[in-house]
Amino acid sequence: MAKKVFxxxxxxxxxxxxxxxNGWVTLDAGDYSExxxxxxxxxxxxTGAGGGTTAEILAKAGLKVLLIExxxxxxxxxxxxxxxxxxxxxxxENAGRMNKDGSMSIxxxxxxxxxxxxxxxxxxRTPEQTLQYWGEQFDTKGxxxxxxxxxxxxxxxxxxxAPWAFAPNENNAVLSRGADALSIPWKTIPRNVAGCWNLGYxxxxxxxxxxxxxxxxxxxxxxxxxxxxxYSARAERLIIExxxxxxIEVTALDKGYRPTGVKLTVKATTVVLAAGGINGxxxxxxxxxxxxxxxxxxxxxxxxxTFSFASFENEINPYYGAPQSIYxxxxxxxxxxxxxxxxxxxxxxxxxxxxxLLMGHGEAQFEELNKLPNLSSMIALLRDGxxxxxxxxxxxxxxxxxxxxxxxINDYLWEGVKRTHLTMAELQFAAxxxxxxxxxxxxxxETSWEASKAAINKLDYSASRALVGSAHxxxxxxxxxxxxxxxxxxxxxxxxxxxxxxxxxSVFPTSIGANPQLSIYxxxxxxxxxxxxxxxxxx
Amino acid sequence: MKTPLNQALPTTRRGFLQxxxxxxATLALGSTVATLTGCSSPLEQNSEYKFLQPNDxxxxxxxxxxxxxxxxxxxxxxxxxxxxxxxALDDLIYTLQYHNxxxxxxxxxxxxMAPIRVMAGASWASWKDMSHEQINDxxxxxxxxxxxxxxxxxVSLSKLIGMCxxxxxxxxxxxxxxxxxTKIPTPVTKKINTSPNLSTAxxx
Numbered sequence: 001m002a003k004k005v006f007x008x009x010x011x012x013x014x015x016x017x018x019x020x021x022n023g024w025v026t027l028d029a030g031d032y033s034e035x036x037x038x039x040x041x042x043x044x045x046x047t048g049a050g051g052g053t054t055a056e057i058l059a060k061a062g063l064k065v066l067l068i069e070x071x072x073x074x075x076x077x078x079x080x081x082x083x084x085x086x087x088x089x090x091x092x093e094n095a096g097r098m099n100k101d102g103s104m105s106i107x108x109x110x111x112x113x114x115x116x117x118x119x120x121x122x123x124x125r126t127p128e129q130t131l132q133y134w135g136e137q138f139d140t141k142g143x144x145x146x147x148x149x150x151x152x153x154x155x156x157x158x159x160x161x162a163p164w165a166f167a168p169n170e171n172n173a174v175l176s177r178g179a180d181a182l183s184i185p186w187k188t189i190p191r192n193v194a195g196c197w198n199l200g201y202x203x204x205x206x207x208x209x210x211x212x213x214x215x216x217x218x219x220x221x222x223x224x225x226x227x228x229x230x231y232s233a234r235a236e237r238l239i240i241e242x243x244x245x246x247x248i249e250v251t252a253l254d255k256g257y258r259p260t261g262v263k264l265t266v267k268a269t270t271v272v273l274a275a276g277g278i279n280g281x282x283x284x285x286x287x288x289x290x291x292x293x294x295x296x297x298x299x300x301x302x303x304x305x306t307f308s309f310a311s312f313e314n315e316i317n318p319y320y321g322a323p324q325s326i327y328x329x330x331x332x333x334x335x336x337x338x339x340x341x342x343x344x345x346x347x348x349x350x351x352x353x354x355x356x357l358l359m360g361h362g363e364a365q366f367e368e369l370n371k372l373p374n375l376s377s378m379i380a381l382l383r384d385g386x387x388x389x390x391x392x393x394x395x396x397x398x399x400x401x402x403x404x405x406x407x408x409i410n411d412y413l414w415e416g417v418k419r420t421h422l423t424m425a426e427l428q429f430a431a432x433x434x435x436x437x438x439x440x441x442x443x444x445x446e447t448s449w450e451a452s453k454a455a456i457n458k459l460d461y462s463a464s465r466a467l468v469g470s471a472h473x474x475x476x477x478x479x480x481x482x483x484x485x486x487x488x489x490x491x492x493x494x495x496x497x498x499x500x501x502x503x504x505x506s507v508f509p510t511s512i513g514a515n516p517q518l519s520i521y522x523x524x525x526x527x528x529x530x531x532x533x534x535x536x537x538x539x
Numbered sequence: 540m541k542t543p544l545n546q547a548l549p550t551t552r553r554g555f556l557q558x559x560x561x562x563x564a565t566l567a568l569g570s571t572v573a574t575l576t577g578c579s580s581p582l583e584q585n586s587e588y589k590f591l592q593p594n595d596x597x598x599x600x601x602x603x604x605x606x607x608x609x610x611x612x613x614x615x616x617x618x619x620x621x622x623x624x625x626x627a628l629d630d631l632i633y634t635l636q637y638h639n640x641x642x643x644x645x646x647x648x649x650x651x652m653a654p655i656r657v658m659a660g661a662s663w664a665s666w667k668d669m670s671h672e673q674i675n676d677x678x679x680x681x682x683x684x685x686x687x688x689x690x691x692x693x694v695s696l697s698k699l700i701g702m703c704x705x706x707x708x709x710x711x712x713x714x715x716x717x718x719x720x721t722k723i724p725t726p727v728t729k730k731i732n733t734s735p736n737l738s739t740a741x742x743x
Contacts, residue, residue: 004717
């Protein structure tokens with residue numbers, strides 16, 4: 001019988017509540033009963049990896065910063081490791097976000113601190129192959145490996161990023177053990193944690209402040225410098241006059257995430273868009289921002305992610321321990337722009353999310369979930385955007401102005417999905433799995449690698465049959481000097497507006513080929529430092 | 540009083556139930572007919588639900604025990620299990636963005652009408668009168684369908700129910716998940732003021 005590793009967590013401070021009691025200016029837009037105008041030197045739309053990093057750098061340069069966040073302000077005391085509460089409080093669309101045809105589920109943050117509050121802490125530098133591809137294909141300047149290194153150094157230090165120093169949990173050990181058995185190289189994942197308890201609840205908001213998310217690092221630091229934080233506030237549209245953003249129209253939201261009916265106006269000399277690859281482009285489209293080539297919201301990438309389940313004789317307890325600590329890039333770079341490459345990792349399996357990933361119902365699903373302590377899963381993250389057959393998705397607007405994510409899993413990607421199922425099954429059996437099932441509605445539990453291989457080769461790979469998920473939103477506001485393909489300059493400035501900068505994962509011209517948070521931190525550090533110099537005239 | 544959601548939704552439908560394929564076009568028609576003829580049942584006044592109308596709740600109440608099988612009702616009574624899962628479903632669907640919310644509305648409206656149900660591969664009987672076998676056959680038919688929107692319907696329904704049920708601590712007994720540690724929040728002693736400090740804003 002599986003047992004709890006920790007019974008109780010107490011005595012942990014809440015840096016946000018303490019900051020507020022010490023005088024931070026945090027404004028709940030839902031509390032406003034009438035229109036108001038707020039002013040700042042720089043308004044930053046979004047408080048995730050891009051917005052948080054930018055806020056600290058600009059605030060420390062002496063600029064008056066206003067952060068605007070669509071989601072609520074939740075903090076350490078709220079983080080109770082409860083899936084139900086966390087999805088509702090911290091995730092876009094209650095963790096139910098999906099693409100237009102329903103073939104891909106998307107996990108994305110929606111709270112102060114953005115996805116950094118709920119990610120699994122994996123922190124990789126942007127691979128050199130990816131940076132080189134951007135330079136060659138999009139004429140993106142200043143992003144070679146050597147040019148980016150100091151920015152990554154800086155952010156790794158800021159967020160305490162280092163390879164996980166402890167033993168992987170059993171779930172991750174399946175990957176390293178299987179890889180060893182097949183002579184496939186693997187490595188330990190660098191994580192942004194300080195004093196991690198090895199609990200396993202990164203995805204529901206860190207209850208011990210160990211995860212160095214924006215919520216406990218850059219945002220408190222920006223607030224200490226006198227920045228203001230406006231939350232439950234959706235940036236509806238930019239007010240644009242003569243190639244300049246003169247204001248931001250903000251919709252106040254209630255606790256149920258619906259408009260209260262009150263609008264606010266934010267006036268700022270400079271605006272930074274850091275709302276991610278879905279909501280950022282959607283806001284640009286609502287604003288009818290100048291976009292002569294119609295490129296805004298195009299080339300949106302997701303690292304479409306596939307799953308394979310394995311059942312073991314011994315307990316795996318896949319819900320406990322650092323969720324991601326082992327990876328393999330063995331299948332990632334056979335060819336940069338050929339058939340799609342993929343990264344192998346492991347996901348944590350808490351029961352709510354697991355029921356979704358198992359994609360089934362009735363007795364068969366009950367039997368699977370009934371043995372959750374003995375279940376393990378592996379994931380493969382497909383590196384989309386490096387081939388003519390992988391142009392990414394596009395962001396459209398629904399009748400109410402919200403985003404629709406039109407991303408098709410096409411034959412180029414399905415071919416990769418099938419290869420990942422084969423790879424993962426072989427690794428899981430090599431690690432000692434009793435039975436393996438690809439996450440596919442037609443797949444059954446198979447008890448040998450040979451049987452698994454034969455079965456996978458017969459599966460029909462099409463939408464709503466094979467499970468495809470994503471926790472990584474990238475692209476949509478491509479960065480580079482090639483105006484035929486890009487809307488944002490290499491310095492982050494939007495090509496067609498004088499005072500709008502885009503600083504987040506939406507500027508990536510392709511997917512990253514690794515969990516993107518450190519790529520966003522490094523890029524944001526570079527762009528925000530340049531912006532601070534430009535605005536203050538100091539270096 | 541809450542605004543009935545139907546009034547906020549367009550009658551020209553698209554997406555899920557209108558992809559030009561025989562079965563699904565019929566579903567789209569059914570959804571529109573349901574709305575126009577008032578067969579769709581609006582939310583009651585002062586309902587504790589924000590999205591799920593009486594018909595939708597009847598539909599889910601029939602599906603929940605079939606989708607969840609022996610894990611249901613866990614530590615709860617049947618009635619309490621249905622109620623807590625319906626409330627969680629209501630919360631989740633209400634939070635979906637417009638496009639997905641409309642697709643849900645269309646699906647529920649269509650499947651509430653007997654002729655449409657039959658064309659969609661379910662029984663003429665109302666959901667509450669169907670046997671578990673009939674409901675299971677319907678789910679399997681959609682799961683294995685050649686028509687993608689039906690498969691999407693299957694995945695969405697089973698996913699929503701699973702997510703809402705297995706996230707509840709009362710279901711842990713059926714998975715062997717020992718549950719998370721108990722978090723004891725640390726009080727902040729000084730007065731906390733989270734209301735807008737309007738002196739910093741210029742009212743206009």
